[in-house]
Amino acid sequence: MKTIIEPFRIKSVEAVKTTTVEQREEIIKKAHYNPFLIPAEDVLIDLLTDSGTSAMSSKQWAAMMDGDESYAGSKSYFKFEEVTKKIFGFKHCIPVHQGRAAERILFTFLLSDVDKDGRFVNSGKGKYIPSNNHFDTTRANIEFNGGEAVDLVIEEGKQPGLIHPFKGNMDTKKLRAFIEKVGAKNIPVCMHTITNNAGGGQPVSMENIREVSKICKEYKIPFFIDACRFAENAYFIKIREKGYENKEILEICNEMFSYADGCTMSAKKDAFANIGGFLSMNNEDWYQNCKNLLIITEGYETYGGLAGRDMAAIAQGLEEILDESYLHYRIHSSKYLGDKLEANGIPFIKPVGGHAIYLDAKSFLPNIPVEQYPGQALVIELYKLGGIRAVEIGSVMFGKYDEKGKLIPGDMELVRLAIPRRVYTQSHIDYVAEVLIEISKKKDKIRGVKIVEEPKFLKHFTAKFDLI
Numbered sequence: 001m002k003t004i005i006e007p008f009r010i011k012s013v014e015a016v017k018t019t020t021v022e023q024r025e026e027i028i029k030k031a032h033y034n035p036f037l038i039p040a041e042d043v044l045i046d047l048l049t050d051s052g053t054s055a056m057s058s059k060q061w062a063a064m065m066d067g068d069e070s071y072a073g074s075k076s077y078f079k080f081e082e083v084t085k086k087i088f089g090f091k092h093c094i095p096v097h098q099g100r101a102a103e104r105i106l107f108t109f110l111l112s113d114v115d116k117d118g119r120f121v122n123s124g125k126g127k128y129i130p131s132n133n134h135f136d137t138t139r140a141n142i143e144f145n146g147g148e149a150v151d152l153v154i155e156e157g158k159q160p161g162l163i164h165p166f167k168g169n170m171d172t173k174k175l176r177a178f179i180e181k182v183g184a185k186n187i188p189v190c191m192h193t194i195t196n197n198a199g200g201g202q203p204v205s206m207e208n209i210r211e212v213s214k215i216c217k218e219y220k221i222p223f224f225i226d227a228c229r230f231a232e233n234a235y236f237i238k239i240r241e242k243g244y245e246n247k248e249i250l251e252i253c254n255e256m257f258s259y260a261d262g263c264t265m266s267a268k269k270d271a272f273a274n275i276g277g278f279l280s281m282n283n284e285d286w287y288q289n290c291k292n293l294l295i296i297t298e299g300y301e302t303y304g305g306l307a308g309r310d311m312a313a314i315a316q317g318l319e320e321i322l323d324e325s326y327l328h329y330r331i332h333s334s335k336y337l338g339d340k341l342e343a344n345g346i347p348f349i350k351p352v353g354g355h356a357i358y359l360d361a362k363s364f365l366p367n368i369p370v371e372q373y374p375g376q377a378l379v380i381e382l383y384k385l386g387g388i389r390a391v392e393i394g395s396v397m398f399g400k401y402d403e404k405g406k407l408i409p410g411d412m413e414l415v416r417l418a419i420p421r422r423v424y425t426q427s428h429i430d431y432v433a434e435v436l437i438e439i440s441k442k443k444d445k446i447r448g449v450k451i452v453e454e455p456k457f458l459k460h461f462t463a464k465f466d467l468i
Contacts, residue, residue, distance in 0.1 A: 004332045007325045008422060011058060017041055024384050032464035033380050033449060035389045044387030045428055047417040050355045051228075052098075052268035052275060054421035056313060060272065063316040067309025072300055076308035076315070080278075083315045087250065087322070088227070088257045088265075090280035092287040094294050095304035095311060099228060099266025100137040102279035105293045106224070106264060109286065110188040111145035128182050131191035131226075132157070132170040133198035136397055138191070138226060138264075140457045147188075151411075152178065157199045158411050160349045160360040165240040166205040167349075168196030168233075170212050184219040193226040194233040194256070198393065200414070201229070201353025203236035206244065206255065213259035222261045222283070228269040230256065232354030235327040249322045262286075269355070272317035272421055276310050330354065333429070334419060340433040346440055355418055359436075361394065362413035365443055370395055370409045372448025372468055378415045378439070380467075381446050386435030391416050396451070397460045 019027070019042060031037035035048060046053065068074040077095065084093045096102045113123045127147040132154075134142065139149040152174045157167040170192060179187060192212055194204045209225075216223040234252040238244050244252055257263060262281030267273040279294075281287055291301050298305035306314075320326065331354055338352035347360035361375040368374040375392035382388045391397075398410035417432065439446075453464040 004329055004336070006422075006425075007323070007329050008057070016044055018044060019387055021384060024387055028380060028383050032452075033376070033467065034460075034463060034465060035379055035383060035391060036461050038383065038389060042387075043383075043389045045424065045432060046389045047356075047419060047432070048389045048391050050269060050418040050420050051266060052273070053423065054268075054272040054274070054317075055423050056272055056274070056317070057320060057422075059320070060313045060316045063312040064309040067307065067312040069308045072302055074302055074308045074311070076311040077302040080311040080315045083318045084278060084280060087230075087253050087318060088263060088280050089254060090257070090262055091282045092280060092284075094279045094287070094290060094301065095306050096277050096279060096294065096298055097305035098268055098275060099226075099264055099277040100141065101298055101305065102264040102266075102277050103138050103141040105290050105297075106189075106279055107141045107145050107147065108293055109289050111142070111147045126186055128178075128187050129189055129191060130170075130175060130178055130187065132168055132193055132196050132204065134191065135193060135197045135226070136458055136460070138193075139398075144457060150178065151198075153196065153199050157196065157202060160200070160347065160358075160363065160412060160414075163350055165203075165351070166208060166236075167202035167351075168194065168199055168204040169208040170204070172208070172211050172215060175212065176215055179215070179219050179221070184221055187219075187221050189222045189224050190216050191224050191226055192260075193228075195229045195236070195354050197228070197355075198398070200349035200358040201232075201356045202349070203233045203240070203354070205241050206237050206252070207241070209256055209259050223259070224281075225257065225260045225263040227257075227263040227265045229355055230265075231270045231321040231327060232330065235324070235331060236354065238324075239331075249324055249327065253322070267314040267317065270318075270321045271314045272320060273310065273314045276306050276314045278304075330421065333426075336426070337417070337419075337429050337433060340430070341436060344433075344437050344440065346436055349412075349414065357417040357419075358393065359415040359417065360412070361392075361415050364440070365446055367444055368446065368448040370413060371407055372450065373413075373465075374448065375413045375415050376449045376465060377446050380449065380465075381439050382415070382435065385439055386431070388417075388432060388435055391418070392460065396463065 068076045125146045130150040134149040142149040154171045156164040267276040335352045347363040349358040365374040375394040394413035395409040400408045448468045449465045
């Protein structure tokens with residue numbers, strides 16, 4: 001049979017609030033046209049992020065009831081450690097409250113010197129951290145510590161309409177050339193994001209992971225993976241890369257991480273958890289230094305800012321994400337929305353990634369120049385017409401300014417429709433498609449936006465906008 005059904009039953013439901021177009025126009029105006037500032041109760045379908053928004057399973061809730069809240073040596077931690085080592089294989093695992101905490105600890109250590117008193121002194125200037133694409137908090141943590149985040153995704157990954165099975169791949173020729181240009185001594189670590197969130201949720205091939213690892217070893221550069229959506233990436237490898245079609249998801253995961261020296265992970269994505277994450281590595285010296293930073297800012301090494309019940313939920317979620325029937329449903333449910341948009345001429349990054357649809361706002365709204373942020377304009381329209389909350393991934397999120405204050409645009413102008421795991425039904429997704437089809441009929445009337453207030457880092461979270 002061709003019909004893809006949810007491999008689960010719904011056991012608990014939550015009511016959602018409906019509003020009128022007129023009400024939503026006032027709500028988003030009051031929120032300064034920034035979806036992050038809209039109260040969640042005023043959102044009908046929330047596609048802002050798939051981070052921490054998943055529906056947990058009955059087994060995860062049961063595990064939470066059995067959580068051990070001991071400050072040190074919690075049994076929940078040892079279960080958490082056991083599962084992470086089974087999947088990722090690294091010697092050390094440091095729990096943290098979410099992925100950006102893992103990034104902050106790692107980059108504070110790597111982009112600092114230790115003074116005579118054992119304090120970390122920021123010295124990131126002149127240091128570079130290459131990746132396929134760094135996402136927002138990763139980039140911010142690198143730049144906050146004085147380093148430079150460098151994106152080296154393949155050229156195919158910058159072309160929304162181009163079909164390529166692994167558009168998240170890093171360009172290994174560019175990587176080698178970059179290392180030669182700046183010097184290996186100035187690259188404390190090389191990262192690889194799987195799947196590539198900033199580039200449309202596109203997967204990375206095993207061949208590419210292997211080749212990046214080989215280059216890093218050649219230049220003696222440590223290699224880390226941003227593992228937020230590791231299981232979705234493993235499934236894409238299974239269905240798209242020759243030689244992996246008969247391998248188990250766990251087996252593919254084990255191989256992916258065998259090429260790395262460590263990883264950062266937000267458990268709010270592929271572990272179905274509402275909070276949590278971890279930093280894993282093999283290097284003993286790195287572990288001791290990162291553990292010291294953890295204890296100062298997050299908590300003791302066996303809880304790292306998490307309740308025992310949350311570690312228990314993460315451990316169970318990591319087991320569940322390896323279920324191939326779930327991953328099959330997950331990837332195909334995203335494709336279902338993509339097929340509807342394709343049939344109605346709505347441009348998006350192709351092929352469809354794992355966790356989201358990335359609308360190509362630049363092509364969808366050609367009448368709005370990049371300086372007027374077409375992605376943000378489309379986000380506003382989605383909420384006004386349909387009560388749908390999404391996020392811009394373009395020149396608001398990744399744009400910079402030159403020395404004269406002129407905008408340096410991002411590589412693409414996108415709107416991400418991130419689909420929470422096990423939350424929405426097919427009718428919800430049909431509704432999203434219907435709203436976009438209605439928007440496409442009047443897209444020439446959509447106005448651009450301007451930024452009226454913004455912080456230095458991660459401006460998309462709190463910036464204020466106005467219509468032009």
